[in-house]
Every structure is written in C-alpha cells, then in structure tokens.
Amino acid sequence: MSKQNEIIQSKGVGVAFYENDKDDLKSKAFRIFSNEKKKKRSKHTWALEDITFEGYEGEILGIIGSNGAGKTTLSKVISKILIEDKGDIDVDGKVTALFSFGMGFNKELTGRENVYLNGMMLGIDKELIHQYIDDIHEFSEIGKFMDQPMKYYSSGMKARLGFSVAAHLQPEVLILDEALNTGDARFGQKAADKMRELVKEAKMVIIVTHSLRYAQRNCDRLIWLDRGHIQEIGDPKTVIANYRASLPKIEKKKRRSLQLTKTETEVKDRTVVKAENVGVSFNLNNGEKHWALRHLDFEIKEGEIVGIIGHNGAGKSTLCKALTNILRPDEGELEVNGQTSTLLGYGTGFNPQLTGRDNVYLNAMLLGISKKKVHDQFDQIVEFSGIGKAIDRPIKNYSSGMKARLGFSIAATLKPDIFIIDEALSTGDVEFKEKASERIQDMMEQAKSVIIVSHSMTFVEKICTRGIWIEQGQIRMDGKAEDVVKAYREATGANQKGKKVLRAKKKQ
Template sequence: MVEEQVTQEKQDNKEVVLEVKDLGVSFRAGTKDDYKSKVFDIFNKSDDDEPKQKEFWPIRDLNLKGYKGEILGIIGSNGSGKTTLCKLISGILKPDEGSVYTDGEVSALFSLGMGFNKELTGRENVYLNGMMLGIAKDTIDEYLETIHEFSGLGDFIDQPMKYYSSGMKARLGFSVTSHLQPEILILDEALNTGDAQFGKKAAAKMKELVKDAKMVIIVTHSLRYAKRNCDRLVWLDQGVIKADGDPKEVAKMYRDSVPERPKRKRDFELVKANAKVKDNVIVKADNATVQYKLGKQPFNALKDLDFEIREGEVVGIIGHNGAGKSTLCKVLTNILKPDQGSIMLKGETSALLGYGTGFNTQLSGRDNIYLNGMLLNIPKEVVDRELENIIDFSGIRKSIDKPIKHYSSGMAARLGFSIAAQLKPDIFIIDEALSTGDMAFKEKASEKIQEMMESAKAVIIVSHSMTFVKKVCTRAIWMEQGQIVSDGDAIEIVEEYKESVKQKG
C-alpha cells in the first residue's frame, strides 16, 4: 500500500499527456455491413436461423493516465481489449461512453503497417503513410533517406510491397511512424515480426523519441521485451485494468495468472527424439532459385537452395527480415514457382501465412472457418464436424460471431492456427502466424504441433521467437540473403544465430 502511494505521488508530479476517463465502446455481434457477408450466409445457415444482435463491450469504465517522457507497455491475453483501446486513443474508434484526452498528435502503427498499399513500392508507401498521418510532403522529402536507411530494406525500397515479408513491412512501418516527428506514438503488435537486430534499433529509437516526443505506448505479448524497454506496464484483462505499475512486478502477476496446462503422458523431449524421424523424404529442394527485378537489376530472393525434409521432422526457419523465409513458404505452397531448380512436395500442403491470410474481414469468425475450409479444399461436412473443436481450441467463442474486422491481430492468429491445425494437413507451414499469440495460447499451440507430428508428415515453422523454435523444432535452417547459412539441430543453430546477432549488434 505504501509503495502504491509513493508511486502515485511520483506520477502526480508528472505532466499528463493522455487521460482516459470512464471509457467504454460497444459492438453488436452478428451484424454484417456488406452484401458479400449476407450472400455467404447460404453456405452454413438455415432459413429459420435468427440473426444475432447481442451487444458486446470489449472495454467499459476504463480509467488510465499517461505521462510525458514515459514508454508505457500494455499486456494481456488475446481479446483483452488492447487493440480496441489503441484504436480509441488514436481516434480510429469513437467511444460510446467516457472520454479520451491527448495532449498532442497521435501516430499509431498497427500490426504490419496497416494502411500500406501492396501494389505500391516501399518508397511510395512512405509518402502514402506520411500523408495519412497528416505530414507535409516536404517534411517527408526531408526524412525519406533517413527512413530508408533505418529500415535496412536496401534496394527493396523500390520493390512493390506485395513482395515484402511481414517483417519487412513491420520495419518500414516503424521507420515511417518513428521518424516523422510523432508526439504520442502507439505501437500495437507492430514489432512482433521484427528480427532481434532490428528490435534493438527500434528500442533505442523509442528511448530517443520520448526525449523529444511526449510518450510511447507499446502493445506486446513479449514480457521480456516489455520488462526491458517499458518504464511502466499495464495489464489489461477483458477490458479491465488488472495491474498498473513496475514492469517486472506486473509481468510476474500476469505470468502467474496463466493456468498451468496438464502434463502430457509423454515427455516433450521424447517427441523431439530422432527416432521419430523417418527416412521418407517429404520435401526436397534442388537448386531452387527465385528472382525478382529491383529496377533493372535481378535480385535473388532465394538462391540455389538444396535441402531435404524427412517425415516426422519439425523444421524451424530462422533469419533476419528479408532473408527469404516468407518467399520459401510461398514456394512450398505453390504461390510462387522457382525460376530455376525445383521443389518436390509429397502430400497436401496447408499453410498459415501469418495473421489469418484468406480471412474476409466483413464476415464473422464462424463464417471464416467455412471460407478457409473451402480455400483449403476441405469438404463442408468435414468443417461441420470439426467446427466446435476449432472454436473451442481458438478460445474466442465469445467473439466467434463478430466480424473479423473487430478482432485483434492475436485473435485472428488464434483462429487461423486453429482452423489450419484442426483440419489435419500432410505438410503444415506456419509463417509468423503465432507472433501475436498470448502465453496461454502459445502453450496450447506448441502441444498441438507436437500432436500433429503424429498425423502430419512434416511441420515447417517460420519464427523470430528463438525460444519457441528451440522448444518445438527438431531442426532449424538459418537463412540469410536467400541462402542457407546453417542447417542442423534446432538448439545448436539457434545459438549460432544468436551469437551472430550479438557480434553484429
């Protein structure tokens, strides 16, 4: 109690730049606002179904202050109201109750640089994003080369963004919003797909920002990142602030709240044992090369890749943003074809390429389960049979009849993983799809991946979470500039990669 009083006195002496009073916002579950959503109902609703009009309050009676010069972290499980709060503070949503006061212009970067046009180049998108933030063109001209250099995108700055990985979009989005003189900067899951080296640069930039700007707000699922970089931490749960204070103490309270999952009968290390790996080759890359043109110059997104993946392997693909990881996933799912060499796949491939690719944001979560089933060529009767299991596993039953556009990126990731995992593919590819998952769901997902090893022929995971790769994968492939740097035991390769990051940093 005394500590709380001292903390309050310290805060009272600071300049308030953000004040949220009795804040509340409501949505109506089951409503749809475009004709496609209504037409889609014929796929999984009968004529006598009653439309649902249930009112849902993701946030209500919320009070919060933000102070000049601080980096404020917000944590909480998926669906806890973090993204909704950020949208209310940034003015994207208007409150139904209460008020939001901000002393200064708010610049918000939502996951993966929301607002980018994939057909435009990175350079053109810098101007587009700057104008959306109300920045004058001559100011953008002044900062353009600094933004380009900070992003580390090199010649990719003049490449259409449809060729960018999720991490490259995150790099550019952060570089734009952090350099164009923000007063209050909100980062909602925006750096989850960033590599370790860029994460360090971003952390240093945020500390620099609060000297001149007023405050930075970070939404993250990484407790380690929050403890290292935030001055204060708020734990949000179902729209209510459960704790507010010292990052280490709040992070511990949140971690302690996550229920322990029952121990599996079989030890995790036995699941990873080499005895489970069979001789049968499921994936074979033979001198696979993918080329783009950067201006007039050819660029090898992948170059002369040679590797085999055998039945029973869980392979982690690691490396910096732009290393070629997402391009490899697109080749493995036949979205792209190699310009040279070949990729052999033995079995049906199901891919979850980050944040629920293929979701229709106007449709509800339930409708999107059927839509994704069709995209994966799964018969409707199979989806009918698995529907309740998918909803249960996702843990978002309360929001399943809300349009996806009201989901946080973490909720979309949960649902996307649950659909793809429950429908039992032969080869399962996960590209950054769990970067926004909360602690409890990552535990469930890890166990599900282990179960899938018994039914799927191979699992391939692209991730910047080295802890996750070490825990789940039997093997890791480290890529840089479209080529394989190292390939072997997951723990050994991760340590090699981390050492390389240390030396460069």
C-alpha cells in the same frame, strides 16, 4: 518520467460492440452465408469497461493481456479511431498509430511512394517527409527495395518500413500496436533504442505487445488488460509476474520428448521434402533480377519439426510459398512428397466482412477441408481458438491475435502430411502459444513433418528438432535447433555491437 505532466487522462471509458451492428453494403451482401435470424441491435458486448488510467510525459507505456482482452480497442480509442460509448478520455498531443505490419501500404506502389502516402495519411506535411526520407530509408534497412513495389516485400520488411515512417516524422504520442511482432530480434532492439530517443523529444510512446520479455526490457510501466477491464497497472516486472501466474496451467500429456537425442531414432528414412540447387527470382522495376532464394540444398525427413529462422527479407516466406506451389523455382528442383497445409501469417484468407463462423467454413474449404468435416469439428475449432461468442462477430472486429488463434485452429484440424506455419503465431499470447505447441506435438503423430517460420528463438528451441538459418536467400547453417539458434543469436549480437560502434563514430 514526470508525473506532473499527464498526457493521457482516461476516466471510466467503455466501448461496446453490438452483435448486429450497422454494416456497410458489402457486409450486408456477405450475410447470405449466415442462416441466423436477425438479432436485435440492443444486444451488445463491452469490449472495454471502466478504463481509468493516466499516461505521463516521457514514459514508454506498455499494454499487455491475452488475445481479445481489449488492447487494440484501447489503442483505437486513444487514437480516436473509435469513440468511447461512456466515460471520457483526453489526449494532450497529436497521436501517430501504427497497427500491425504494413497497414495503410499499397502493395502496387514502391516503398518510397508508400512512405509519402503513409506519412500524409498520418497528417504529415509532404515537405517534412521529403526532409526525412533518406533517414527513413537508412533506418528501415530495406536497401534497393525502397524503389520496388511492396508486393515483393516480406511482412518483416513492411514492419520495418512502417515503424521507420512513424518514428521519424516527429510524433507526439506514438502508438505501436503489434507493429513489430514480425520483426527480427536485431531490428527489435534497434527500434527500442529509437523509442528511447523519441520520448526525450516526443511526449510518450505506447506499445501493445505479446512479448513479455520485450515489454519488461523497454517499458516504464505496464497496463494489464483482461476481458476489457484493467487488471493491474504498475512496474513491468511485478505486472508480468502476476499476469503469468494468472494463466491456466496446461496439463502435459505423455509424449515423446522434443529433445533431439530422444527423437532422433523416430526420424524415418523417408524424405518428404528435397531441394536441389533451388532458386527463386523476381524481376525488379529497374530491369535487375533479384534472387530471393539461391542455391538451396536440403532434405527434410519424415518425423522432423524444422524451424526456419533469419532476418527480415532473408527469404523465409519465399521458401514457404515455393513449398506450397504458390511460387515455382526458377532453377533447381524442389520435390514435396505429401499434402501440404500452409498458414501464411495471421488471418490470411479471412474475409473481414464475414463473421468468424462463416470464415471457418470459407477458410477451411480453401485449405481443402470438406464442409462435412468442418461441421463435425466446428465446436472443437471454436473451443480451441478460445474466442467464444466472438465467433458470430465480423472478422473486421477481431484483434490480430484472435485471427491468429482462429486461423491456427482451422488449419490444425486438417492433419496434413506437411504442415507449414509462417509467422502465423507471431501475435499469439503466452497461453495460446503453449496450447499451439501442444497441438503441433500431437500433430507429429499423424503428420510427416512440420515446418515453422518464426522470429521467436525460444519457440524454435522449444518445439523444433532441427533449425535452418537462411541469410540473403541462402542457407547459412543447418543442424540441431539449439545449435542453430545459438549461432544466430551470437552473430546477431556481434553485428548489433558493430553497428553501434559505427554510429558512435559517425556522431563524433
């Protein structure tokens, strides 16, 4: 990293959001849901204020902070999607930004078509895309799905393809804003290796992430944002230690331990989910039938907290959709005894034109919660989400983490028989994940079972009493959460080492 070559110079940058900012016609039409009087445009909130820093050639610069701290806003200012209201920022180079997973993809087009579409949206010449298309396909590891519509992709497959496009098309300054939060650990390491290659040829890489472990391993420096201000810039280990120390300590309640040896007696005999030879298939464009799930046999008893793990595209989200009748099995029997409430990804069901307040009512009613119950618990939902005054701003101005927090807070009020969480907390910060963990444990007093799909092995170990590892649509292992996670980590590490050896041999 050469401090003589400054790629980014930011001096006193500020960005303001107005509470009644200029809306498009669609936004204005949706305002019929709001009973509030029109507010004066002069009232505003500084999303960023006095942001001063430098970015140097050859470095991987990380940006961390709690949900709503201003990380995504800063990314958009660097990439010129947003223009600063005060101060100046200069970027020496062409910026390629990848915001969350699959943004800019058209679900009706194939992966290959979307590579060209996404690449040209990033300003890349079609001939250059054609030159790298095979490398992008190989790196993404999506196989035959490259020529299938993206509506069949899991969120992780979209994340992998999106990163592969952005990383291979000669970026000068690459920004990854939560772009890998749904990726599995193996692909995350592969992406980290690719980023180190990039900074040798490109100018710099900027990573926005809630994964402090990932940031410490892969970043040269970190910027810690807090409520729109820079709290600290420096060595990753030091900045992360100070950030962790700033988080409020959550008082632990007396409750049953989540260690399986102590909860085993509380797991009841009553079966709430039973799968017998379950299979779910899709008809692909080439006429081939693809089995997303096949030969699934398992039972979930009342009182269990089950973590479902596996690589991207393993079939985890398909299983969640089958459990909630969004998809019906093509073979076998799937029996669910109880009311289910599902949180599929962050912000699912949110309308970006409406305010957070309007979306609380809309999203809750979609989950089957009565308007009266929402009204009675509205203050608790907002307080738990921690988004404060942003509840009256349009969702389109929310960060992905803010959507995750609000979505979880709504769904958790229903207290369903079976609560399914599919990567809904992948963008949550450390503090909120701790709160969510507490709430999930509380819910076990009313819910019959909780099913969590996650790429966070630490989260699964901490919260779940049982783990189910799915690989290529089939169950590879089912048992104690700690044992399943350990086996998955060992297999992932072995596979990664093997692939590195093969790549080394190819280069020779």
